[in-house]
Each structure stands twice: as C-alpha cells, then as structure tokens.
Amino acid sequence: EAGVTQSPTHLIKTRGQQATLRCSPISGHTSVYWYQQALGLGLQFLLWYDEGEERNRGNFPPRFSGRQFPNYSSELNVNALELEDSALYLCASSLSVGGWDNEQFFGPGTRLTVL
Amino acid sequence: DQQVKQNSPSLSVQEGRISILNCDYTNSMFDYFLWYKKYPAEGPTFLISISSIKDKNEDGRFTVFLNKSAKHLSLHIVPSQPGDSAVYFCAASGSTGSGNTGKLIFGQGTTLQVKP
Structure with a gap:
C-alpha cells in the first residue's frame, strides 16, 4: 500500500513569490494535515x-x-514568501475523524527554501 | 508555551540495552499520545500510541507508559538496536468541547544513538 506522497521534494523560491506544495494521502484516508518544521524547531501544526x-x-x-480536492489530495499555498518560511513542510493523513485515536501518517516532506 | 516537552535532547545507549525516552506534558485535555521516529530527510514514522484510559501499551520491542497524575509518558525500547538510531518525537492529541482538534502537538525530539 502506498504511503503519503508529497511533491516537489525541494522547492526554491525568492522572497515575495508564491509556493504551492502538493500531497496525496494514503488510499482510504479522508483527513489531511500540514505541519511546518523550521530549522531548530519542532513540528508545528498548520x-x-x-x-x-x-x-x-x-x-x-x-x-x-x-x-x-474531491480525491482527498491537498495543496498548501504560501503567498508573499518570507525568508523565515524556509522549512520542511510535512503532510500527514489519517483514517479516523472525530475520534480520539488520531494516528497520523506522514509523507517525506517538501523542503522549501526562500532566498 | 511548550505544552509537550522532551527535556533530553540526546541519549546514547549500547546495543542490546534498554533505551528510555521521556516526555512531559502540561495540558490535562490531552487524551491520546503518540511516538514517532524520524530519520534525516524523511517524514516521521508512527511507532506506537496510547490513550489516556490506559497506562501501558506494548508492541514488540516498544512499550509506552503513561502516568497521568504526573503528566508523563515514556517510550522503552528493548533491546536497542543500531537501526533504532534516529530522532524520536512524542506527540499529544486532544479534544475540545466541540470535538477532535485534529492537531498533534509535538515535543522537540530526542536524538537516540545506539552504539554497536
């Protein structure tokens, strides 16, 4: 069974531009989550x-x-990029919604670099 | 406001011995806890979880203990193997009056090194 996939793997943008990151969840999962992991910081829920x-x-x-989207894939858009947006952006998916067993399964991430 | 804390940035153990990773939390609304393992340049991999109605959950070499009164959980790895060397994150999930928040709150991570 395929896991969570993300594209692109790396993305380089300049300050002020827009970035679009994509995520496909595990088949059958309806919830998608986005997290940011900036350098030296933990994972922050987006x-x-x-x-x-x-x-x-x-x-x-x-x-x-x-x-x-209707097929449960997701897109994260970051407008007016700032230098501090440089980070690893992780997408996760889960099967359960509304329940307390919130096991989220992560993709490999997109490394966004803002110059 | 760091609601989930892993106070040890790193831990080094010998192969075959027990690894104990610790995590503290402050929010009593958390009702589900998870441990993830992360290698460099990869996303976190789910390891094991525990709900607040239990005090122990075991899966193979991994056991998670929850002490609600102390707001403390720990992950035990026995026996430790060199392939276990990675960053380990604990995470907490909680509900509000309107239901599941969907949000996992992560600790800062502990880097485990298992020496051959």
Missing part, C-alpha cells in the same frame, strides 16, 4: 482538511492557505 473543508488551523498568518 492546517487540517477533511472532506474538502478546513477543520482547524494553527497559529500561522492567512498567507498560509490550502485546499482539499
């Missing part, structure tokens, strides 16, 4: 999508946004 809707977002500015 967004949660389920059934095409944004269910929760972390403490990030509105220029971080995304969407979930």
